[in-house]
Amino acid sequence: MKLLLILAVSSFSLALCHAACFVAPIETEGKEGKPNVCTDVYDAKTYPIGSQWNTAHCKECWCSDNGMVCCDRFGGIAVMEGCISVVDPETCKYKFYKEDDPSTLCTV
Template identity: 50%
Template sequence: MKVLLSLSLLCLTLALCHTYCFTRPAKLEFINGVMMLPRDCIDSYDGSKHSSGSRWNSANCLECSCRGGEMSCCSRYGGTASSPGCKAVVNPETCEYEFYRIDDPSEPCF
Protein backbone atom coordinates (compact mmCIF):
# COMPACT_ATOMS: atom_id res chain seq x y z
CA MET A 1 0.00 0.00 0.00
CA LYS A 2 2.86 2.38 0.84
CA VAL A 3 4.43 1.68 -2.56
CA LEU A 4 1.17 2.56 -4.35
CA LEU A 5 0.85 5.79 -2.37
CA SER A 6 4.50 6.68 -3.09
CA LEU A 7 4.07 6.03 -6.81
CA SER A 8 0.88 8.11 -6.86
CA LEU A 9 2.63 11.02 -5.17
CA LEU A 10 5.60 10.74 -7.56
CA CYS A 11 3.25 10.83 -10.57
CA LEU A 12 1.45 13.82 -9.10
CA THR A 13 4.74 15.65 -8.51
CA LEU A 14 5.92 15.01 -12.06
CA ALA A 15 2.60 16.16 -13.48
CA LEU A 16 2.75 19.40 -11.52
CA CYS A 17 6.25 20.21 -12.80
CA HIS A 18 5.18 20.64 -16.41
CA THR A 19 3.54 23.82 -17.60
CA TYR A 20 1.92 24.67 -20.89
CA CYS A 21 2.77 27.73 -22.95
CA PHE A 22 1.42 29.45 -26.04
CA THR A 23 2.18 32.48 -28.18
CA ARG A 24 -0.24 34.90 -29.82
CA PRO A 25 1.56 36.47 -32.79
CA ALA A 26 1.35 40.19 -33.42
CA LYS A 27 -1.29 41.23 -35.96
CA LEU A 28 -0.64 43.88 -38.54
CA GLU A 29 -2.64 47.08 -38.00
CA PHE A 30 -2.98 50.46 -39.64
CA ILE A 31 -1.09 53.18 -37.75
CA ASN A 32 -1.39 56.66 -39.30
CA GLY A 33 -2.46 55.05 -42.58
CA VAL A 34 0.53 52.70 -42.70
CA MET A 35 0.35 48.93 -42.14
CA MET A 36 2.69 48.13 -39.18
CA LEU A 37 3.26 45.60 -36.46
CA PRO A 38 2.12 46.95 -33.08
CA ARG A 39 4.69 47.49 -30.31
CA ASP A 40 2.24 46.83 -27.48
CA CYS A 41 0.19 43.74 -26.61
CA ILE A 42 -3.48 43.49 -25.78
CA ASP A 43 -4.25 40.74 -23.28
CA SER A 44 -6.92 38.68 -25.04
CA TYR A 45 -8.42 37.62 -21.70
CA ASP A 46 -9.14 40.98 -20.10
CA GLY A 47 -8.38 43.51 -22.87
CA SER A 48 -5.60 45.24 -20.89
CA LYS A 49 -2.74 46.88 -22.81
CA HIS A 50 0.90 46.02 -22.05
CA SER A 51 4.04 47.63 -23.44
CA SER A 52 6.78 45.68 -25.21
CA GLY A 53 9.20 44.12 -22.70
CA SER A 54 6.62 43.92 -19.91
CA ARG A 55 5.54 40.85 -17.91
CA TRP A 56 2.27 40.36 -16.05
CA ASN A 57 -0.01 37.76 -14.46
CA SER A 58 -3.35 37.40 -16.17
CA ALA A 59 -6.62 36.66 -14.41
CA ASN A 60 -6.52 33.13 -15.89
CA CYS A 61 -3.48 32.00 -13.85
CA LEU A 62 -1.11 32.75 -16.72
CA GLU A 63 2.24 34.52 -16.63
CA CYS A 64 2.52 36.56 -19.83
CA SER A 65 5.11 38.70 -21.57
CA CYS A 66 5.05 41.08 -24.52
CA ARG A 67 7.76 41.40 -27.17
CA GLY A 68 7.09 43.61 -30.17
CA GLY A 69 3.35 43.02 -30.12
CA GLU A 70 3.66 39.25 -29.67
CA MET A 71 2.12 37.93 -26.46
CA SER A 72 3.55 34.75 -24.88
CA CYS A 73 1.94 33.09 -21.88
CA CYS A 74 2.66 30.08 -19.67
CA SER A 75 0.47 28.55 -16.99
CA ARG A 76 1.43 29.35 -13.41
CA TYR A 77 0.02 26.14 -11.94
CA GLY A 78 1.75 23.44 -14.01
CA GLY A 79 0.29 21.09 -16.58
CA THR A 80 -2.26 18.45 -15.80
CA ALA A 81 -2.52 16.59 -12.51
CA SER A 82 -4.43 13.55 -11.39
CA SER A 83 -4.80 11.27 -8.43
CA PRO A 84 -6.86 8.05 -8.31
CA GLY A 85 -10.41 8.70 -7.12
CA CYS A 86 -9.89 12.47 -7.13
CA LYS A 87 -10.67 15.38 -9.41
CA ALA A 88 -8.09 18.17 -9.81
CA VAL A 89 -9.44 21.74 -9.83
CA VAL A 90 -7.33 24.90 -10.24
CA ASN A 91 -8.09 27.46 -7.54
CA PRO A 92 -8.35 30.79 -9.44
CA GLU A 93 -7.11 32.80 -6.43
CA THR A 94 -4.00 30.75 -5.58
CA CYS A 95 -3.43 29.27 -9.08
CA GLU A 96 -2.73 25.90 -7.44
CA TYR A 97 -4.41 22.53 -7.83
CA GLU A 98 -6.89 21.36 -5.22
CA PHE A 99 -8.10 17.76 -5.20
CA TYR A 100 -11.63 16.66 -4.41
CA ARG A 101 -13.18 13.21 -4.19
CA ILE A 102 -15.01 12.17 -7.34
CA ASP A 103 -17.82 10.51 -5.35
CA ASP A 104 -18.17 13.54 -3.02
CA PRO A 105 -16.89 16.81 -4.59
CA SER A 106 -17.32 18.67 -1.28
CA GLU A 107 -14.63 16.46 0.35
CA PRO A 108 -10.92 17.19 -0.25
CA CYS A 109 -8.79 14.15 -1.10
CA PHE A 110 -5.83 15.00 1.09
Protein backbone atom coordinates in the same frame (compact mmCIF):
# COMPACT_ATOMS: atom_id res chain seq x y z
CA MET B 1 -9.20 43.79 -40.25
CA LYS B 2 -12.03 42.98 -37.86
CA LEU B 3 -12.43 39.55 -39.45
CA LEU B 4 -8.74 38.86 -38.92
CA LEU B 5 -9.04 39.84 -35.26
CA ILE B 6 -12.08 37.59 -34.80
CA LEU B 7 -10.26 34.65 -36.42
CA ALA B 8 -7.18 35.27 -34.29
CA VAL B 9 -9.18 35.38 -31.04
CA SER B 10 -11.04 32.22 -32.04
CA SER B 11 -7.77 30.44 -32.75
CA PHE B 12 -6.36 31.48 -29.39
CA SER B 13 -9.49 30.26 -27.65
CA LEU B 14 -9.01 26.83 -29.20
CA ALA B 15 -5.33 26.84 -28.28
CA LEU B 16 -6.17 27.66 -24.68
CA CYS B 17 -8.35 24.59 -24.43
CA HIS B 18 -5.55 22.25 -25.48
CA ALA B 19 -2.21 23.74 -24.43
CA ALA B 20 -0.38 25.02 -21.38
CA CYS B 21 1.12 27.95 -23.39
CA PHE B 22 0.14 29.97 -26.43
CA VAL B 23 1.62 32.74 -28.54
CA ALA B 24 -0.30 35.79 -29.79
CA PRO B 25 0.92 38.39 -32.29
CA ILE B 26 1.83 41.88 -31.17
CA GLU B 27 -0.09 44.87 -32.51
CA THR B 28 1.03 47.94 -34.39
CA GLU B 29 0.43 51.36 -32.89
CA GLY B 30 1.94 54.67 -33.95
CA LYS B 31 3.05 56.23 -37.19
CA GLU B 32 6.03 54.01 -37.98
CA GLY B 33 3.87 50.91 -38.19
CA LYS B 34 6.25 49.03 -35.90
CA PRO B 35 4.74 46.46 -33.56
CA ASN B 36 5.01 47.82 -30.05
CA VAL B 37 2.22 46.51 -27.82
CA CYS B 38 0.65 43.22 -26.78
CA THR B 39 -3.06 43.04 -26.08
CA ASP B 40 -4.15 40.67 -23.34
CA VAL B 41 -6.72 38.31 -24.88
CA TYR B 42 -8.56 38.06 -21.55
CA ASP B 43 -9.15 41.69 -20.58
CA ALA B 44 -8.03 43.64 -23.72
CA LYS B 45 -5.44 45.68 -21.75
CA THR B 46 -2.34 46.62 -23.72
CA TYR B 47 1.22 46.10 -22.50
CA PRO B 48 4.48 47.47 -23.95
CA ILE B 49 7.24 45.20 -25.26
CA GLY B 50 9.29 43.93 -22.31
CA SER B 51 6.28 43.67 -19.97
CA GLN B 52 5.37 40.65 -17.86
CA TRP B 53 2.03 40.22 -16.04
CA ASN B 54 -0.38 37.72 -14.50
CA THR B 55 -3.94 37.44 -15.78
CA ALA B 56 -7.08 36.79 -13.76
CA HIS B 57 -7.29 33.44 -15.63
CA CYS B 58 -4.17 31.95 -13.97
CA LYS B 59 -1.86 32.78 -16.88
CA GLU B 60 1.55 34.43 -16.79
CA CYS B 61 2.23 36.49 -19.91
CA TRP B 62 5.26 38.15 -21.52
CA CYS B 63 5.33 40.70 -24.32
CA SER B 64 8.36 40.66 -26.64
CA ASP B 65 9.27 41.69 -30.20
CA ASN B 66 8.24 38.19 -31.29
CA GLY B 67 4.75 38.33 -29.77
CA MET B 68 2.90 37.69 -26.55
CA VAL B 69 3.42 34.37 -24.78
CA CYS B 70 1.06 33.23 -22.03
CA CYS B 71 1.43 30.05 -19.97
CA ASP B 72 -0.61 28.40 -17.25
CA ARG B 73 0.60 29.35 -13.79
CA PHE B 74 -0.65 26.08 -12.31
CA GLY B 75 1.66 23.77 -14.24
CA GLY B 76 -0.28 21.55 -16.64
CA ILE B 77 -2.34 18.51 -15.71
CA ALA B 78 -2.30 16.99 -12.24
CA VAL B 79 -3.62 13.56 -11.32
CA MET B 80 -4.23 11.96 -7.94
CA GLU B 81 -5.83 8.54 -7.89
CA GLY B 82 -9.42 8.61 -6.64
CA CYS B 83 -9.54 12.39 -6.81
CA ILE B 84 -10.72 15.13 -9.17
CA SER B 85 -8.32 18.03 -9.77
CA VAL B 86 -9.67 21.59 -9.92
CA VAL B 87 -7.67 24.80 -10.39
CA ASP B 88 -8.37 27.28 -7.59
CA PRO B 89 -8.82 30.64 -9.38
CA GLU B 90 -7.59 32.59 -6.35
CA THR B 91 -4.30 30.72 -5.80
CA CYS B 92 -3.87 29.30 -9.34
CA LYS B 93 -2.97 25.94 -7.79
CA TYR B 94 -4.66 22.57 -7.99
CA LYS B 95 -7.02 21.36 -5.30
CA PHE B 96 -8.02 17.71 -5.20
CA TYR B 97 -11.48 16.52 -4.25
CA LYS B 98 -12.67 12.96 -3.68
CA GLU B 99 -14.40 11.46 -6.72
CA ASP B 100 -17.14 9.92 -4.59
CA ASP B 101 -17.60 13.11 -2.49
CA PRO B 102 -16.64 16.29 -4.42
CA SER B 103 -17.20 18.44 -1.33
CA THR B 104 -14.30 16.71 0.51
CA LEU B 105 -10.64 17.51 -0.14
CA CYS B 106 -8.29 14.59 -0.73
CA THR B 107 -5.40 14.17 1.68
CA VAL B 108 -1.91 13.42 0.49
